[in-house]
């Protein structure tokens with residue numbers, strides 16, 4: 001029988017890229033989950049890193065393998081865990097909430113789990129959001145619904161106010177499910193916790209529909225979302241083929257990253273052009289989009305454009321408006337394209353039937369598919385293991401087919417994008433009418 005004395009370690013500490021591994025297991029008696037001392041995951045697969053740093057492979061920074069540890073820091077009997085979902089919706093949020101609660105309850109015996117409502121706003125008493133108990137009963141079957149049962153929000157909140165509320169509520173571990181903005185917020189909370197010398201852990205499960213957070217592998221919900229977007233592309237194809245001079249534009253999310261556009265387009269090869277933020281394109285000239293479209297419609301009778309919302313921003317005036325998270329509100333590239341295409345076809349005296357699809361929120365408000373559901377559950381379990389072991393200031397991810405603990409600062413610096421020289425973009429070019437460069 002393993003007792004708490006055997007399991008508890010004395011410190012709560014940040015997850016680092018090169019700390020030695022603690023040994024294993026949160027209260028389990030088998031060594032099925034054993035994580036060896038050298039079992040760490042390289043944080044960059046490329047030799048470029050070795051060359052640029054002039055270090056040997058053995059000295060490369062590595063991420064700690066995720067999973068249960070030999071020692072835990074928090075006493076399950078007295079630990080209270082808070083869960084919060086922040087930022088835009090994403091398929092799988094409810095799966096993550098549910099799996100956090102079940103893992104804490106079933107494998108660690110933690111009985112006190114609560115949900116903060118509507119993101120970080122849920123910490124601010126004046127905003128009037130209740131803190132709700134989360135139990136195996138209350139989270140049963142929530143995974144079958146899209147959205148988040150906790151609600152979400154954008155808009156910065158003061159870390160001092162958040163930490164004050166954590167203390168007031170007696171919360172020892174905060175689990176943040178959110179994107180890069182949320183993780184910046186989570187890191188600020190850690191800094192404030194450290195400044196006050198408190199023993200509160202903060203662990204993130206990174207969420208982004210755009211799949212643009214670095215170092216974590218594919219983000220949960222992304223696969224469900226692009227599959228949903230592919231349905232609109234298929235519908236656009238059906239519509240334009242039935243029309244005279246049919247051109248369909250399908251606008252999908254993707255502020256800075258074109259992953260949804262690329263994967264949705266590749267899912268059924270119904271797209272003729274894919275426009276993403278990472279690759280500039282021109283409208284005019286023999287190799288410009290308008291001439292290419294005209295040729296494609298002349299040859300095939302119709303064309304479908306898959307457009308990431310952040311594409312072609314260089315063609316339209318920059319906006320000076322910000323959303324509550326401080327993101328610049330994007331110019332409406334879809335409207336601009338519709339106008340330019342309409343004008344071009346009128347000038348060329350060519351028939352045109354324009355069909356515009358904006359699956360937008362519909363792709364991120366659906367429940368996770370089976371594969372994403374499993375992925376969410378495993379990410380949530382990894383997050384709970386890290387949290388109970390006393391790791392803080394980290395998010396979980398999956399690198400090289402392994403779950404890993406990644407320090408938050410790694411995921412809030414830089415971003416993950418479609419490489420214009422990479423395999424993904426090459427596949428897109430090969431499956432469309434796009435020439436190798438239309439910029």
Ligand SMILES: Nc1ncnc2c1ncn2[C@@H]1O[C@H](COP(=O)(O)OP(=O)(O)O)[C@@H](O)[C@H]1O
Nearest residue numbers: 087088154155156157179180181182184185325
């Ligand atoms: N730089 C930041 N510092 C502190 N909190 C932030 C920061 N950026 C965003 N947040 C908080 O994180 C939450 C979600 O961030 P946002 O950027 O809207 O979405 P996402 O987390 O999906 O990227 C917001 O409610 C905001 O309070």
Ligand SMILES: O=P(O)(O)OC[C@H]1O[C@](O)(COP(=O)(O)O)[C@@H](O)[C@@H]1O
Nearest residue numbers: 087088179207208209210253254255
């Ligand atoms: O209307 P909202 O909620 O601001 O969300 C729209 C934005 O969310 C995004 O999908 C990004 O969301 P993530 O935080 O999930 O990456 C962008 O592509 C899009 O601009």
